[in-house]
């Protein structure tokens with residue numbers, strides 16, 4: 001292998017991003033990931049373990065780890081933490097009664113984990129196809145206030161909140177765009 005090839009390969013390797021897709025069961029993680037791959041988003045079953053898929057996006061390869069969110073599976077999340085660059089935390093935007101549970105799990109299982117210090121965090125408020133357009137801003141404000149990320153993650157460029165729909169694909173481009181414009 002020539003030197004140029006080695007350098008080129010190294011560069012390509014450097015552009016790999018490891019992203020964990022986490023959040024409560026039924027929040028829509030698998031649906032969002034399938035949408036990113038332009039796969040059929042109907043008839044998806046709960047994820048019992050995990051699935052890895054690599055997405056080529058612009059110059060990057062995003063290795064996405066879609067992990068089951070059921071209560072019994074959450075104890076295993078930490079098995080996947082090593083070398084993580086980004087956590088995509090998915091919240092069901094229409095399941096108001098579970099937003100508090102989501103907040104609690106985000107805190108306990110992600111933000112307070114020493115092994116995830118410095119990792120970028122993107123929150124996807126999902127299922128916005130079920131929310132009236134006129135209520136979207138209010139929804140985002142409400143979730144942002146509840147999460148109060150500016151208090152726990154002082155670096156403002158380390159977290160972001162987007163409104164998305166895994167069904168229609170709305171907002172997903174913005175999530176990916178944000179992810180690839182971080183510093184790795």
Ligand SMILES: Nc1nc2c(ncn2[C@@H]2O[C@H](COP(=O)(O)OP(=O)(O)OP(=O)(O)O)[C@@H](O)[C@H]2O)c(=O)[nH]1
Pocket residue numbers: 023024025026027028029030031032041042043044045046047048067068069070090126127128129130164165166167168
């Ligand atoms: N209307 C609507 N439904 C959605 C959306 N995203 C997911 N769903 C539905 O929500 C349910 C759960 O979706 P999944 O993608 O399986 O959720 P998950 O977070 O992967 O769940 P676990 O694998 O159990 O952790 C399914 O019935 C999806 O069709 C969305 O953007 N809009």
Ligand SMILES: [Mg+2]
Pocket residue numbers: 029030031045046047066067068069
């Ligand atoms: Mg799933």
